[in-house]
Amino acid sequence: MHTVPLTLITIVGEAVLAEPLIRALHALGVSGHTLSEARGQGSRGRRTGEIPGDNVRIETIVDAALADRIFALLAETYFPNYAVVAWSTAIQVVRGEKYVPPPRG
Amino acid sequence: MSLGEILAANLLSPIVLAFALGVVTRLVRSEFQLPKDLYSALSIYLLFALGLKGGHELTHASFDAIAGPVLVTLLLGCVTPLTSFAVLRYAGNFSDADAAAIAAHYGSVSAVTFIAAQTFATSVGAVPEGFMPTLLTLLESPGIHIALAIGVLKVGAGQRSSGELLHEVLTGRTMILLVGGLLVGVLMGERGWSAVSPFFDSGFKGALTLFILEMGIVAADRLHELRRVGLFLLGFGVGMPLVHGVLGAVLGTFAGLSVGGATVLAAMAASASYIAAPPATRMTLPTANPTYSLTASLAITFPFNVVLGIPIYYQVALLLQGK
Numbered sequence: 001m002h003t004v005p006l007t008l009i010t011i012v013g014e015a016v017l018a019e020p021l022i023r024a025l026h027a028l029g030v031s032g033h034t035l036s037e038a039r040g041q042g043s044r045g046r047r048t049g050e051i052p053g054d055n056v057r058i059e060t061i062v063d064a065a066l067a068d069r070i071f072a073l074l075a076e077t078y079f080p081n082y083a084v085v086a087w088s089t090a091i092q093v094v095r096g097e098k099y100v101p102p103p104r105g
Numbered sequence: 106m107s108l109g110e111i112l113a114a115n116l117l118s119p120i121v122l123a124f125a126l127g128v129v130t131r132l133v134r135s136e137f138q139l140p141k142d143l144y145s146a147l148s149i150y151l152l153f154a155l156g157l158k159g160g161h162e163l164t165h166a167s168f169d170a171i172a173g174p175v176l177v178t179l180l181l182g183c184v185t186p187l188t189s190f191a192v193l194r195y196a197g198n199f200s201d202a203d204a205a206a207i208a209a210h211y212g213s214v215s216a217v218t219f220i221a222a223q224t225f226a227t228s229v230g231a232v233p234e235g236f237m238p239t240l241l242t243l244l245e246s247p248g249i250h251i252a253l254a255i256g257v258l259k260v261g262a263g264q265r266s267s268g269e270l271l272h273e274v275l276t277g278r279t280m281i282l283l284v285g286g287l288l289v290g291v292l293m294g295e296r297g298w299s300a301v302s303p304f305f306d307s308g309f310k311g312a313l314t315l316f317i318l319e320m321g322i323v324a325a326d327r328l329h330e331l332r333r334v335g336l337f338l339l340g341f342g343v344g345m346p347l348v349h350g351v352l353g354a355v356l357g358t359f360a361g362l363s364v365g366g367a368t369v370l371a372a373m374a375a376s377a378s379y380i381a382a383p384p385a386t387r388m389t390l391p392t393a394n395p396t397y398s399l400t401a402s403l404a405i406t407f408p409f410n411v412v413l414g415i416p417i418y419y420q421v422a423l424l425l426q427g428k
Contacts, residue, residue, distance in 0.1 A: 016384045016388055082391060
């Protein structure tokens with residue numbers, strides 16, 4: 001089957017971040033996202049789970065350029081003060097054309 | 106009854122015993138906890154029942170009786186965040202962000218402490234005025250906004266506008282259920298109330314007891330943080346509620362509230378929010394350490410108020426009203 005090479009961005013962080021983060025991702029141009037609850041512990045220890053409500057896991061499929069812009073946003077706005085972890089995975093996506101921005105002009 | 110007798114009776118109340126059971130559950134490392142959805146459902150039930158009952162009783166209150174208490178409640182909402190901030194910043198040497206974040210919790214109100222105070226006052230025969238839940242809704246928001254405004258002025262805003270913050274606090278679960286419940290309670294009249302009261306009135310104390318059991322577990326989860334927050338915050342978590350509680354009892358008495366009403370207003374002023382304030386604070390003052398505010402409000406002030414504070418405020422209200 002025909003697939004398209006793309007990047008899966010996964011962000012796990014404090015539940016309070018879900019709404020602002022998703023808004024920011026869409027403002028950067030992601031075409032969709034998946035939101036789920038997450039539990040765990042990290043270098044900030046229990047800080048992640050402190051505020052009632054579990055942590056959240058946000059996943060989105062993007063091209064490489066957008067992936068870089070998302071990481072830049074996270075590094076600038078969220079990493080300094082919040083418990084957030086983010087990583088990217090190279091993936092092959094069926095019907096992947098959906099996630100590639102149309103050529104400009 | 107003397108203060109000692111009241112304290113002893115309070116210790117054996119279902120609320121305090123259920124809280125203690127929750128703490129013990131954690132101390133013996135039991136895996137038990139209320140399912141998250143049940144905890145959430147119980148809080149919805151309690152808040153909506155509180156609103157409905159308050160709304161129903163509001164229809165019996167005259168404007169003259171309620172005007173004074175409304176004014177002193179708003180005054181308390183403005184004063185408590187300022188005193189909290191001043192004490193934390195200048196006596197406790199907390200950073201601007203931390204002092205403002207903790208002050209936002211102490212300026213707002215804990216609905217569960219309010220319910221515990223109402224239950225206590227009723228059980229000792231000092232039935233509070235029926236419009237007390239209306240006052241609760243008034244005290245929820247100003248404290249958070251004033252304290253966060255101080256924080257934003259001092260350290261700059263997080264990533265959100267004041268409009269977003271206002272929207273979040275005013276449309277949060279507590280406000281929707283309480284204010285919505287009050288409106289439904291006012292509009293549904295006597296017939297409506299008698300139709301729903303078997304569910305919302307009869308089951309109330311039982312549901313509260315179960316909810317408090319989980320609060321004991323949640324508070325005990327934070328006990329190990331007590332060492333990290335330091336002695337000053339421990340003292341603050343007990344001392345500040347006492348000051349605000351006495352102020353609440355004085356202002357409540359001045360505004361014409363009964364002993365029961367003044368006791369409940371005192372407990373409201375003394376309580377610290379742990380539902381509405383934490384997310385608002387986290388997003389607006391991201392550099393503040395949430396361990397401080399949550400541990401102080403949940404593991405120190407909440408148990409203090411439920412076990413010792415409320416009977417003390419009752420005694421203060423009795424003294425003030427010469428009874």
